[in-house]
Amino acid sequence: MTTPAPFDPRDTALPRLGQGFVWQDLSVGQRLRTYRRTVTETDLVNFIGVTGMLEAIFIDASHDGGAIAGRPVPAALTYTLIEGFILQTMIQGTGLAMLELVQKIHAPVLVGDSIEAVVEVTGIRPTSKHGRAVVDSRITVFNQHGRCVMHYDARRLLAGRPDTGA
Numbered sequence: 001m002t003t004p005a006p007f008d009p010r011d012t013a014l015p016r017l018g019q020g021f022v023w024q025d026l027s028v029g030q031r032l033r034t035y036r037r038t039v040t041e042t043d044l045v046n047f048i049g050v051t052g053m054l055e056a057i058f059i060d061a062s063h064d065g066g067a068i069a070g071r072p073v074p075a076a077l078t079y080t081l082i083e084g085f086i087l088q089t090m091i092q093g094t095g096l097a098m099l100e101l102v103q104k105i106h107a108p109v110l111v112g113d114s115i116e117a118v119v120e121v122t123g124i125r126p127t128s129k130h131g132r133a134v135v136d137s138r139i140t141v142f143n144q145h146g147r148c149v150m151h152y153d154a155r156r157l158l159a160g161r162p163d164t165g166a
Contacts, residue, residue: 023158027121107143115143121135131160
């Protein structure tokens, strides 16, 4: 067995697994789908513990939630789970900043629901410096029944391909 060749961490010719898209790899109208994930009681408890969202509807399983049957989770938890998927795949290493976010909640998400999203690129505007671009997208979140539970429009600053100079 031979010894592997040394690795130079500055070697940019070697593709990086999990690297997100640079803006030049995206096009207006392009649609991408995230994985689906089931929201668990542990997710809810951990999120409440970190954020301090101690609203009775979220912390008391026997609370009479009124119009919402089941164990609802904060919309912020739903949003962050989807953003986690987007970060780990679409913008890992290329996302530079979240510039703007406009969100609308359509239906509650409950413990036990499975959520996924469709990301549609709605705009790309290259900036004048460093090959970056402002990329707009519409993220539509669905539950396991195909019902839209949330959508949000995000404006992000994304890196460009370093070798283009554009």
